[in-house]
Amino acid sequence: MRITCPICGDRDRREFYVKGAALARPEASATLEDWHEHVNLRDNRAGETKELWYHEMGCSAWIEVCRNTVSHEIVSTRLAATADLGAKR
């Protein structure tokens, strides 16, 4: 599997570490129920899914990878910093 790092280009999967689903962080006012869902509840989709990967052996960037869990195709990648996952303060 090859992942396109937005900075380094096309790289082998073994240079990366996968964290898991790329989720938007709940707002500061979020309820316990919101946090329970954010931390514990996941859809297990067959198809395109967004994950956070870390280019550990490369440029040290966090990357949002859109990946197809059926075909293993890497659909798109972008820097996590530009993926708007942080909550408003």
Add this chain to the structure above:
Amino acid sequence: MADLIALTPCDGLLPVTIGSINLTEDVPEAMTLIAPYAGQEEAVSERLEAAHGMAFPAANRSTGKAGARAIWFGQGAALLQGSAATQELADIAALTDQSDAWAVVRLEGKSAAEVLARLAPVDLRSQVFKRGHTARCEVSHMMGSITRVGPEAFQIMVFRSMARTLVHDLKTAMAAVDARG
């Protein structure tokens, strides 16, 4: 006060020659990581140019030449090799002295790229990876930095604590490439 003896990272391990490939150690006078503060990239490049004669390198590139080189070293950072970084950068960039933190070796020979092909999952052939190009990438399971410093020469860096492993793996790959003739 104990009388301490300074040893280089690859002390006692290098140089090594196998067939027509040479592996030698480089010991830059100083190495400083330069990470420009947000929005200061251009100002850092200008002051680096004025003080050290080279611009701040773009991603996957290096600037300067042997003896004084700035190597792109990951997201938003470059490593200056040679003389210590000017303190004029201190208010617009984070400066970290890493002089003793890295093992720096030079692999030179006609089949140097073939040797590295066994250790790094990156295309280092000369038509793709030209002089001045650099990559932060895996080097035999270690996080490393590879820079082409000549038509048949690469500079390879890993953490100093892994110097012995780097030399061992490079020697193994050099012997394997040499055996194929």
